[in-house]
Amino acid sequence: MRHVISILMENEAGALSRVAGLFSARGYNIEALTVAPTEDPSMSRMTLVTRGNEEIVEQIKKQLNKLIDVIKLQDLSDGPHIERELMMVKLRVVKHDREELKRLADIFRGNIVDVTETSYVVELTGSGDKLDAFLATVPEGQIVEVVRSGPSGIARGAKGLGV
Amino acid sequence: MELSGAEILIQSLIDEGVEYVFGYPGGAVLHIYDALVAQGQVKHILVRHEQGATHAADGYARSTGKPGVVLVTSGPGATNAVTGIATAYMDSIPMVVITGQVPTPVIGSDAFQEVDTVGITRPCVKHNFLVKDVNRLAETLRKAFYIATTGRPGPVVVDIPKDVVDPNVKIPYEYPKEIRMRSYNPVKKGHPGQIKKAADLLVGARRPMIYSGGGVVLGDGAEELVDLVRGLGYPITSTLMGLGAYPAGDRQFLGMLGMHGTYEANMAMHECDVLLAVGARFDDRVTGKIEQFCPSATIIHIDIDPASIAKTVRVDVPIVGPVKSVLKDLNKALRGLGRKPDAEALEAWWEQIGRWRAMECLRYDRTGSRIKPQFAVETLYQVTGGDCYVTSDVGQHQMWTAQYFKFEQPRRWINSGGLGTMGFGLPAAMGVQIAHPDELVVCVSGEASIQMCPQELATCKQFDLPIKVMLLNNGYMGMVRQWQELFYDGRYAHSYVDALPDFVRLAESYGHVGLRVERPEDLEGALREAFAMKDRLVFLDVIVDPEENVYPMIGMGKGHHEMYLPPERELA
Ligand SMILES: Cc1cc2nc3c(=O)[nH]c(=O)nc-3n(C[C@H](O)[C@H](O)[C@H](O)COP(=O)(O)OP(=O)(O)OC[C@H]3O[C@@H](n4cnc5c(N)ncnc54)[C@H](O)[C@@H]3O)c2cc1C
Numbered sequence A: 001m002r003h004v005i006s007i008l009m010e011n012e013a014g015a016l017s018r019v020a021g022l023f024s025a026r027g028y029n030i031e032a033l034t035v036a037p038t039e040d041p042s043m044s045r046m047t048l049v050t051r052g053n054e055e056i057v058e059q060i061k062k063q064l065n066k067l068i069d070v071i072k073l074q075d076l077s078d079g080p081h082i083e084r085e086l087m088m089v090k091l092r093v094v095k096h097d098r099e100e101l102k103r104l105a106d107i108f109r110g111n112i113v114d115v116t117e118t119s120y121v122v123e124l125t126g127s128g129d130k131l132d133a134f135l136a137t138v139p140e141g142q143i144v145e146v147v148r149s150g151p152s153g154i155a156r157g158a159k160g161l162g163v
Numbered sequence B: 001m002e003l004s005g006a007e008i009l010i011q012s013l014i015d016e017g018v019e020y021v022f023g024y025p026g027g028a029v030l031h032i033y034d035a036l037v038a039q040g041q042v043k044h045i046l047v048r049h050e051q052g053a054t055h056a057a058d059g060y061a062r063s064t065g066k067p068g069v070v071l072v073t074s075g076p077g078a079t080n081a082v083t084g085i086a087t088a089y090m091d092s093i094p095m096v097v098i099t100g101q102v103p104t105p106v107i108g109s110d111a112f113q114e115v116d117t118v119g120i121t122r123p124c125v126k127h128n129f130l131v132k133d134v135n136r137l138a139e140t141l142r143k144a145f146y147i148a149t150t151g152r153p154g155p156v157v158v159d160i161p162k163d164v165v166d167p168n169v170k171i172p173y174e175y176p177k178e179i180r181m182r183s184y185n186p187v188k189k190g191h192p193g194q195i196k197k198a199a200d201l202l203v204g205a206r207r208p209m210i211y212s213g214g215g216v217v218l219g220d221g222a223e224e225l226v227d228l229v230r231g232l233g234y235p236i237t238s239t240l241m242g243l244g245a246y247p248a249g250d251r252q253f254l255g256m257l258g259m260h261g262t263y264e265a266n267m268a269m270h271e272c273d274v275l276l277a278v279g280a281r282f283d284d285r286v287t288g289k290i291e292q293f294c295p296s297a298t299i300i301h302i303d304i305d306p307a308s309i310a311k312t313v314r315v316d317v318p319i320v321g322p323v324k325s326v327l328k329d330l331n332k333a334l335r336g337l338g339r340k341p342d343a344e345a346l347e348a349w350w351e352q353i354g355r356w357r358a359m360e361c362l363r364y365d366r367t368g369s370r371i372k373p374q375f376a377v378e379t380l381y382q383v384t385g386g387d388c389y390v391t392s393d394v395g396q397h398q399m400w401t402a403q404y405f406k407f408e409q410p411r412r413w414i415n416s417g418g419l420g421t422m423g424f425g426l427p428a429a430m431g432v433q434i435a436h437p438d439e440l441v442v443c444v445s446g447e448a449s450i451q452m453c454p455q456e457l458a459t460c461k462q463f464d465l466p467i468k469v470m471l472l473n474n475g476y477m478g479m480v481r482q483w484q485e486l487f488y489d490g491r492y493a494h495s496y497v498d499a500l501p502d503f504v505r506l507a508e509s510y511g512h513v514g515l516r517v518e519r520p521e522d523l524e525g526a527l528r529e530a531f532a533m534k535d536r537l538v539f540l541d542v543i544v545d546p547e548e549n550v551y552p553m554i555g556m557g558k559g560h561h562e563m564y565l566p567p568e569r570e571l572a
């Protein structure tokens, strides 16, 4: 099963490599990883997507908790939560395609954030599924490049993951 | 008080109560060495190879419970230390390893003797630090000792660039008294509800078994364990790492379990209905084939590390906490129950165990003219009366020592179990001897293992360490040869240890005493002679039967009930 794990950790040099190293050393699957400092610059917040059966995911969480730099951890998949991913797509657009692709971006609530005579950069946020769906609707041959951030997640409700 | 980084480092060690540092100098740590000789409190033991320093610090830690401290230089000094760090990591040994690093401005430039020590050691430490600012040095060291010694212990590396210990930069020094880390809070007590559940299950057991491990030694829980086991009257077995926590001579002790465990211990594991695992981590050498592990048991597991629980084997009642306090609470809970175990069921269980015991799985042939390695260990036990510290290397001699030497106290049996590091025995014995100058310290080794760190014989000479080495010389990497005999149709691929040195003369060339023993009738006398030389290192080259095997044995991928006994013996 897919699990989205949210991790609050010390914003120390090397903290990210401890997490990445743990996954490679123990052969755990890592699908996506995003990390950035929080409102308190001494802490970073990481969203990690992994897959595995219950025993493996349980072990992953225990091993993550064991890392000295990890302050707190939450398996977002345990309850209702929101996931958002940012994507930027550079599209090759000429003449008659321009209107069509603008409409497509609008339907997906995307923004065109860069325009040249032959290209658009479309910015989109949403769940991974939504981003996949957008890519699937772009006509063949028009995608120049795709950049995705990997998902960030947060639990629904009033409670927060803090110290 | 204004101190330089180097002085802060040394003063922090003093304030931490460190007595000995095991180390080896080099460019990146010259400032530190300069500060080290300028004081008289912390004593430095100069080894001959950084691997020796880590094993010595490790032996010191295992035999005392105090953290071992290592000081090595950058680059090759640090990489040489890695084997010893990994050894300590696998067996959860508290250690602080200080490594020199190139100056901060040149980090990352492939500077002379630069390696990414933090990166290299990351997977084999409990935690590591790179100290980039002298203002954080004292606090980091305090954290390093705190992390190494609390919770599940382990090695911590502190990598210190040369400019951070610059003798010309002085700052105010104060060693932090208390340390609090929001991201690290080891559990102090077990959950009372879980402990109550465990107590209920235990008294209700009809075929109970207790499986104790290295955690009981590490967590100083031996006394509480003995209380529990005696109070219940239940059988107990131990892992290789837990030996000595429960007295091996006691009737309730069934010997070691696992791959080379006794028939009675492994059979009792297989047949038990309630298993209490305490401070043990269900290692694959212990469980055998997971699907067949304790097939009918309800399992209670006490461990300070949640990640050890249900890692490989499902657990019914997990209890996270330190053995000492959890066992104390469990003993209290058991007394509070007002219920006793079913006496009849227990008697029947002991009768069954008696039948397994009657197999005498450790009996061996004593008639030949060659020294049997088992006989050598038994003789060592008899001559010392068990009153000594025993270190070992890795291989058959290690297993025979575990099987035939009856450890009665914790912290007396010092060996590398998790990593299985050949070369561990002699340097570890140095650490033990330094910590216990008036005690007898014996290193049981093999002719292959001893050649991995023989250079430490010089350290033993320089520091007058009167270790007794008992080499079980079978001319083979015996453990490898045994597997080749059993599983590769006797094809001994590169397991014969050719071109052996003359160990007697080797010892003598370092200024020690060397003795060779070849006949069983000479062994006891030779041991007594060696032990009588109280201030000398004596190296006993004991020539043993070259093709003796370690039995019982569970083959790879087999269950506890599928053991090999010696070929001439049949299973009942
Ligand atoms: C050649 C060879 C053969 C071997 N054959 C065998 C064999 O036949 N049988 C055998 O048993 N081993 C054998 N081993 C050793 C084996 O590889 C493991 O090292 C060993 O079984 C692990 O022992 P343990 O489970 O007691 O765990 P340890 O490695 O000692 O781990 C200790 C456990 O206790 C926990 N702990 C630590 N401190 C505390 C505390 N204060 N409170 C609570 N819990 C704590 C830790 O979290 C950990 O889970 C062999 C090794 C070699 C090299």
Ligand SMILES: Cc1ncc(C[n+]2csc(CCOP(=O)(O)OP(=O)(O)O)c2C)c(N)n1
Pocket: B393, B394, B395, B396, B397, B398, B420, B421, B422, B423, B445, B446, B447, B448, B449, B450, B472, B474, B476, B477, B478, B479, B480
């Ligand atoms: C550093 C290292 N290399 C290789 C091994 C694999 N190994 C395990 S036991 C063994 C043979 C040990 O031979 P010896 O020291 O003579 O002991 P014996 O088994 O003969 O008693 C080897 C090579 C190891 N454990 N450690």
Ligand SMILES: [Mg+2]
Pocket: B395, B446, B447, B448, B472, B473, B474, B475, B476, B477, B478
């Ligand atoms: Mg040998």
